[in-house]
Amino acid sequence: MEPPSRNDHGDSGSLDEQAPPPYSPYVDDGLVAESADVQADGRVNVDLDSKFARTLAKVIELQQEDLHNPPPDYLWGQPAQEQTVECDIQLNIVIQIVGSRGDVQPFIALGNELQKYGHRVRLATHNVFADFVTQSGLEFYPIGGDPAELMAFMVKNPGLIPQMEALRAGEVQKKRAMVAEMLQGCWKSCIEDDPVTRTPFVADAIIANPPSFAHIHCAQALSIPVHLMFTMPWTSTKAFPHPLANLSSSDMNQKTANRVSYGVVEWLTWQGLGDVINRWRASIDLEPVSATEGPMLAETLKVPFTYCWSPALVPRPQDWPTNIDICGFFFREPPAYKPPPELLDFLDSGPAPIYIGFGSIVIEDPQKVTEIILEAVSRTGVRAIISRGWSKLGGTPGHNIYYIDDCPHEWLFQHVAAVVHHGGAGTTACGLANGRPTTIVPFFGDQPFWGNMLARAGAGPKPIPYASLNAQVLADAILFCLRPAVARSAQDIALKMQDESGVTAAVRSFHRHLPLSKMHCSLMPNQPAMWTYTRSRGNLNLPKIAVQTLIENGKIDAKHLRCNDINPIYIENRRWDPLSGILSASTSTGSEMLKSTAEMLYNPYKEYKHGRSQKPPEAHTEQDLSPLYPASSSSSHSNKLPPDARRQSPDLGTTVTRVNSDSSRSSLLTAGNMVGASLKGFGKFTGAYFKGVVVDLPHAAAEGFRQVPRLYGEEPKDYGTVRDWKTGATMGGKNFVDGMTDGFKGFFTEPVKGARQDGALGAVKGFAKGTIGLATKVPSAGIGLVAYPFHGIAKTIETAVRSKTRKAIVNARLREGYEVTRQWDLSEDEQQDLIRRFQLLMPRLDS
Incomplete structure (x- = not known):
């Protein structure tokens, strides 16, 4: 058959009358059915x-989050009231x-x-x-x-x-x-x-x-x-x-x-x-x-999460919370590119070719894949530009085949009729932006997903799994892409994408989710406050350049500085009920104890093997003495040496004594290391046991009891996160008061409330709810009165012990602040103005 011309994708009647290949029909009944039915590599079978x-x-x-926090209305993939934040x-x-x-x-x-x-x-x-x-x-x-x-x-x-x-x-x-x-x-x-x-x-x-x-x-x-x-x-x-x-x-x-x-x-x-x-x-x-x-x-x-695809291809799910945005595909500025004359000659010598390439994919048998591509191109009668990629596809160029190495897709895809690739998001986006029908040969990851989304949109056939690739299947896919209806679908997506600016929207999303209120400072509004200057009456957030200037002018003491916790992250081991909570904590404690027991037994053996592997000192002695003395019996050494040499030579008896002494010291050192390793393992065992019994298990029980009311729709009170001994004590006290009060109060009020709402049946439900509340809130209050403070004490101790990284961060920030100050090179007037503003704020901290 004749290949299609550059501006017309072939005879529309013959192509539209031809049935699509058996693997390629796409469904119109929604995204769920389409993606759920995919059978492709790179997927996990979920039973x-x-x-x-x-x-x-x-x-x-x-x-119950969707009931209490219904998602906002959306307009074409984005929140209707998108807040623009100036950073x-x-x-x-x-x-x-x-x-x-x-x-x-x-x-x-x-x-x-x-x-x-x-x-x-x-x-x-x-x-x-x-x-x-x-x-x-x-x-x-x-x-x-x-x-x-x-x-x-x-x-x-x-x-x-x-x-x-x-x-x-x-x-x-x-x-x-x-x-x-x-x-x-x-x-x-x-x-x-x-x-x-x-x-x-x-x-x-x-x-x-x-x-x-x-x-x-x-x-x-x-x-x-x-x-x-x-x-x-x-x-x-x-x-x-x-x-x-x-x-x-x-x-x-x-x-x-x-x-x-x-x-x-x-x-x-x-x-x-x-x-x-x-x-x-x-x-x-x-x-x-x-x-x-x-x-x-x-x-x-x-x-915060920003997804980098076009809502014209995959709309925004309605159940995603407001910290998730869809912004459109990311496109870089088209690079300056001067195509080689041979490529231009190939493009001008016939109808628009198709592009075939698999980018960064490393194929095990590139020769076989090359043969499949060439056979498919021959069967369809099209011209093709084949990208060698990381797999080094290639063969002998012909009048219908041109091989390329690195060529910007932004330029190349303007000059082809269709594209065949592995389904990387960037290549997919570039093909769609140019309105090119696309066949995807997925290898792994998200590639099958994009292939099915394109098929769902009508911009290409269903993806061809790499394991199923052969010449006939690829040829059928190429012909399917050249249908005018498919080309129109791809061009419709390209028209919608023209109104999107993915990188601009992504930067807006990034700025919108920044905790800017915690990052601003009074001294230099355009610089983030990365330091906190602590005083007895309060704290002052300062930028890095201001800190360096104030230190150099003797206005602040570096020992009162700490890094500003702009966005503290606390990862809590959440508990859903007391049974699973205690079981999980017990398992964790047991695992740590078992691990430390193994260290008590194995680490001394490692020290023993290490000591035995050390080279004996005698070998070093013989090697050091051998250049001084020729090979002969030891009894004749002193007789053959000249008088001066005898006086200056090493004392052999002393050497032997020293070697034996070194060997004894080495044995003692090994034995000491073995004992130390065993004691270290025992210390870990003891620490794991006491932490589990005194801290982890009670805390898991208190949290488990506290969370039980969630199972029947009652949200537990939020007391924040335990970060140190102070917050632990505060949480223990609040939980005790509220748990005791709500537990006993609910036992009497819940049946009455239920009876008012649903009569006798409501009273029974209320009695059950009140009983469960009494049986869970009171134990949580009692156990938590001790568990939460101990949990906070453990956090405080761990923070004090783990200080290496904090010191490294402080040093790095001071080093960077010095460099930034040097680059800014503030004038004397600017420095004095900065100092004056700082001194105006100081009385508030010291008063």
């Missing part, structure tokens, strides 16, 4: 009838990104947009993207990790559960080690100097994509705002299932099943990486996160 899924569903059904302070922002070049590129556009507001932006990602980032005018920090290895691992293990071959080859452990390296790299990106220029940097805010994993934890250590941004759904919703989840058929309510899928995927991810994250948290003086809180941490803490 909705499993015990875990059913339990999770019960928890979801118990949630008049300049921040140090670190953007932490893990992924391929396609994951990094949108955040370069975001970073450039943030710079327009005066923010200093550091993009922290894999080392291989250093030039890509710095050439865009952003600061760069390497976090380690090899994106090519990550892509190769994901292609081999498209789901969350790795194949046995990967386990045998040790690939899973390598990936975990890589994650540990990247976690540490992300932390360093928040507080360490630029590795090239040595310019100090401390983050005032963090933007990250979820796979970087370090984001919330770094923000907790620094007490700064964190904002997540991503190109695929990561927040629980009833509208559609998790993009990585494949739901089994079940009688479970479809909306509930969709929400359950997010919990299952998050729990599987935490099961694989939770211990890695907790070990890293310990290295930066943070407590471990429990297995019950870790999976859904971002949702529990209500971390």
Whole structure:
């Protein structure tokens, strides 16, 4: 058949009459049915009838948030009353990104947009993207990790559960080690100097994509705002299932099943990486996160989230809370690009070609894939531009085939009739922005999701899983894309996207969710208040440049300074009832005791092996003496040496005595180390036991009893978070008074209230509610009177012991403040004006 011309996608009659390929029909009955029926690699089979899924569903059904806080009305994917916030302070922002070049590129556009507001932006990602980032005018920090290895691992293990071959080859452990390296790299990106220029940097805010994993934890250590941004759904919703989840058929309510899928995927991810994250948290003086809180941490803490896709393709779910926005795809400024003459000649020599490329995907057999592509192109009679990508696709160019290396999609997609790619969000967005019909060949991750969204919108066929790719299937997909109706659907989406500015909307979202009231200061309004100057009568928040100037002029004492906790994050191990709470606390305590018992037995053995592995001192003595004496019997040494040499030579008897003495000391040292290791393990065992018995178990019981009324619709009173001994004592006192009062009062008033509302049946219900309240609130009050203060004391002790990271942050901020002050170079008049304003505020603190 003749290939289509550049402006006409072929004979419309023949193409429209031809039935679509059997894999490609898309449904029009909504997003839920379409995405729930997907069967593709990169997904997790979720058994909705499993015990875990059913339990999770019960928890979801118990949630009453939607009843008490109905979502606002939405206009085309955004809140109707979107509040615009003017951010008049300049921040140090670190953007932490893990992924391929396609994951990094949108955040370069975001970073450039943030710079327009005066923010200093550091993009922290894999080392291989250093030039890509710095050439865009952003600061760069390497976090380690090899994106090519990550892509190769994901292609081999498209789901969350790795194949046995990967386990045998040790690939899973390598990936975990890589994650540990990247976690540490992300932390360093928040507080360490630029590795090239040595310019100090401390983050005032963090933007990250979820796979970087370090984001919330770094923000907790620094007490700064964190904002997540991503190109695929990561927040629980009833509208559609998790993009990585494949739901089994079940009688479970479809909306509930969709929400359950997010919990299952998050729990599987935490099961694989939770211990890695907790070990890293310990290295930066943070407590471990429990297995019950870790999976859904971002949702529990209500971390602001901005999704980077067009609502024209995927509308905003109605059940998402107000801390979640959809802003549109991120597009960078089109790079300056001069196409090679050969490419221009190819484009001008015939009809518009199609584009085929898989970007950063690392394919195991690129030659086979190349042959499939060439055969499909031959069967359809189209011309094609094939991108070699990371897999190095390629062969012999022909009159219908042109191979390219690195070419900006923004330019290239203007000159093609359709695109075939792996379904990365950035490539998908670029194709849609240019109104190009798209075939997606997904390998893993969110790629099947985007393929199905495109099929649902009519802008392409249903995605072709990479494992199902062959020449005929690809040829049918190409012909389907060339239908005029499909081209019109793609162009309709492009017209809607013209009114969107993703990066601008994302910056507005970021500014809107900043705690600006805590970041402003009176001395320098355009600088964030990153320091708190503490006095007996009050505190004063100060910016870094003001602190350095005041210190240099002797107006403040550095010992009264502490970092301003702009956005403190408290991760509580929530309890739902006393039984599960006590069981969980007991399990945790038992685990710590078992671990410390193992250390008591194993660590002394390690010290013994280490001592035995040390090189004997005799070997060093012989090696040192051998150059002085030729090989001969020891009895003849003194006779053969000249008199002077005998006087100057070492005393052999003394040497032997010293060697024996060193050997004895080494044995004693080893024995001491063994005893010390055993005692250290015993100390951990004792500490775990007493903390469990005195603190954790009573606290779990008090919280469990306090939360029981939630099960019948009564919200427990919120006393805040226990942070130290003061807040612990306050919470214990309030809980005691309210628990005793409400428990006994409710026992008499609830039956009366129920009778007034529903008669005799209401009185019975009220009596049951009052009885349960008495049986739970009073025990919570009694136990909590001791448990909450002890919990606060434990927090205070842990804070005092874990001070290494806080000191590192203070030093980094002082170092950066000095550099900022040096760069600003305030004049004498400006310094005096700053000092005068500070002195005007001082009487308020000392009075």
